[in-house]
């Protein structure tokens with residue numbers, strides 16, 4: 001019996017789920033009465049364990065029912081938890097809302113444990129000593145654990161939850177369901193973790209975001225560094241499996257990888273952040289030297305592993321890349337593609353419907369563009385107009401510094417002063433504009449940083465700068481991020497795990513239709529903010545918009561209808577002034593991340609529809625500031641939930657019920673995500689400027 005107990009208590013202390021449960025663990029042994037009660041419960045659990053019916057992978061509902069009837073616990077759900085996790089004998093949440101919130105916390109913790117580099121990035125440092133696993137059994141484990149969370153949530157009676165928690169329960173369940181549904185496709189994209197868009201070839205991000213303060217932190221960094229070679233080998237193993245199953249990526253997704261790996265300065269990435277932090281610590285010289293030696297001694301293994309990866313890509317993988325750019329060519333490819341669409345859009349979208357939505361949007365926007373062309377007295381077609389614009393000196397041939405300066409001016413002098421016309425209580429948190437040079441998206445955003453692609457700056461037109469800034473900075477992604485951090489949004493969805501797109505749909509949702517839909521809607525808001533004044537600014541706006549409409553056509557064209565890469569490039573080129581190399585890189589991106597590019601337009605249309613509906617229902621009571629507040633306050637959610645939030649708000653306004661519309665407090669605290677990172681910003685900036693970090697950011 002004591003042997004059994006030993007399983008329980010030390011378990012609590014060794015692997016605390018939260019600091020609260022640690023405290024409870026330490027206090028509870030004193031409560032002898034409770035202990036006696038628990039022992040008898042535990043005996044049954046131990047018995048169940050022996051039968052193998054009450055382990056992490058298997059539950060015995062009948063047993064739990066019986067124990068619940070015997071009055072050994074408050075509710076059946078509590079027993080289910082306890083059957084599964086003896087650690088929870090420590091805590092007896094009686095309140096359903098508290099129990100629900102605890103499950104959310106545990107889920108966030110679990111997600112951080114499975115994706116520790118991401119946790120480091122968002123400032124949660126509990127798992128700084130490990131790396132994400134790329135083993136097949138990790139796939140199974142993630143699915144099993146996710147199902148366990150689902151099970152626990154199903155066992156909560158929603159009627160006992162508050163209005164907010166009831167909704168949160170549905171949000172988290174849809175998130176978990178999406179992951180479990182995606183498991184079916186684990187041997188598709190998830191096997192191919194290396195491409196030009198994101199992942200290892202772009203340089204690891206965790207070194208610069210690691211917490212390096214105590215000696216222990218440094219030891220954890222070293223432990224992680226030592227794990228890098230295995231992680232690389234495991235990724236090679238997965239790619240070998242993809243080759244065997246004939247489910248590899250297309251050549252364009254990986255053709256740039258070997259040269260990227262060759263250019264990867266391993267010391268710069270793995271050693272410099274460590275060294276930089278070490279020199280500033282007050283450890284003894286001996287300790288410092290020891291740590292430094294240890295770090296350096298690990299580097300050859302890291303380099304060798306990267307070389308192995310490079311050779312593998314160069315030789316084996318290239319020869320085995322899939323022939324067609326579209327995933328329709330894979331077994332069950334069309335279903336796989338529609339599963340990706342569903343993951344990004346949040347509903348069962350048919351490729352045909354997305355395609356025709358794209359065509360009709362392209363036609364609609366093209367008419368608007370024609371009107372602008374007429375207004376400047378131009379009668380030719382779009383492509384000739386682009387040629388005409390190329391001869392206007394003010395739009396081209398700017399230096400990198402000039403362009404960066406223009407972005408800043410646009411933000412500070414044009415956009416920010418006007419925001420108060422559409423938003424409540426805006427206080428502005430700083431955003432850094434950073435130039436990067438690579439084959440990839442024109443702009444992107446991550447943690448308080450607005451990245452502008454300035455490869456070949458002289459070829460980049462300036463008349464699309466305004467929509468890009470609205471999209472990435474204010475009132476787009478940056479604003480949205482600040483909002484979601486300010487309100488009490490459960491951590492697991494407050495900072496979506498952008499990136500790891502290769503793994504979709506076997507990935508926790510990041511609600512792209514919501515975030516990208518909002519960002520594109522923000523470009524539209526430029527009209528209402530009076531930021532598209534002259535015809536060329538208006539032209540820039542429509543050119544940006546039509547590009548997103550084209551994506552619906554091209555993404556579905558490639559992945560569902562057999563379009564070739566050239567066909568896609570031709571189509572986009574007809575509607576864009578981008579340099580051809582930029583267009584090709586865009587198409588390669590769509591080939592690499594099936595479905596992702598559809599989130600923008602679909603999300604924007606849905607948000608606009610919600611607004612129209614609300615305007616109609618509320619008439620003179622409609623307040624656009626309030627509408628925007630409602631959209632942003634809920635944080636990253638699936639669009640059906642967003643629709644419900646707006647509907648609820650409309651109803652409450654109609655009924656004059658203030659409870660829904662409360663809390664218009666000051667939404668930005670001035671503290672951006674970036675400032676939470678412990679890493680010195682100067683180093684970060686140095687590294688950002690010399691390298692391109694694309695993990696966990698969101699693209700234009």
Ligand SMILES: *[C@@H]1O[C@H](CO)[C@@H](O)[C@H](O)[C@H]1NC(C)=O
Nearest residue numbers: 057058137138140141142144
């Ligand atoms: C996941 O669950 C299945 C079915 O219960 C089980 O067979 C498998 O061993 C579990 N795998 C892992 C890694 O937990």
Ligand SMILES: *[C@@H]1O[C@H](CO)[C@@H](O)[C@H](O)[C@H]1NC(C)=O
Nearest residue numbers: 390391392393394396397458
């Ligand atoms: C930009 O510079 C290139 C090369 O110097 C030149 O050929 C081109 O005409 C210039 N474009 C404009 C609009 O001034």
Ligand SMILES: *[C@@H]1O[C@H](CO)[C@@H](O)[C@H](O)[C@H]1NC(C)=O
Nearest residue numbers: 424425426663664665666667
């Ligand atoms: C925010 O705006 C609301 C609505 O206009 C107002 O009632 C509230 O006082 C404002 N709060 C702050 C901190 O300015």
